[in-house]
Amino acid sequence: MSVNTVSRWERGVITVPHPPYPHLLAMLYGKPAAELFPALHKPVAQARPILPAEVERALDAIFAGLEVICHAGPAELALLRRQFTHLLAVVANGGAEDGHARAS
Numbered sequence: 001m002s003v004n005t006v007s008r009w010e011r012g013v014i015t016v017p018h019p020p021y022p023h024l025l026a027m028l029y030g031k032p033a034a035e036l037f038p039a040l041h042k043p044v045a046q047a048r049p050i051l052p053a054e055v056e057r058a059l060d061a062i063f064a065g066l067e068v069i070c071h072a073g074p075a076e077l078a079l080l081r082r083q084f085t086h087l088l089a090v091v092a093n094g095g096a097e098d099g100h101a102r103a104s
Contacts, residue, residue, distance in 0.1 A: 005017070005021060006025070006028070009021075009025060015039065016037055016039050016040060017037075019070065019071075019072035019076040019077070019079075019080060020070065020071045020072050020076070022036065022037050022040060022072075022073075022076055023071050023072055023073055023076065024071075025037075033073060033075065033076075034075065040075050040076060040079055055088065059081065059084070059085065063077055063080075063081050066080070
């Protein structure tokens, strides 16, 4: 982590840093990541995209592996999984985020 990263967070340029920075900043300041970054730990009020069972199993395996090799906490991994699941749903919809396929 660079001084520039810390400075941008302290100045509010970045409000929610990407993993593994919340964990690293929490270590640097000696505070829990949930205290420094409450937005990472709030439940998201959006419906989770429905994915086929085999995709869900693949995601489970991917994120189990990430948990082993990554220094991110459960909240950061949950956020990453939601973002990745959303991306998969958008790609499956032909790039449309609202559930309607885009016209070519």
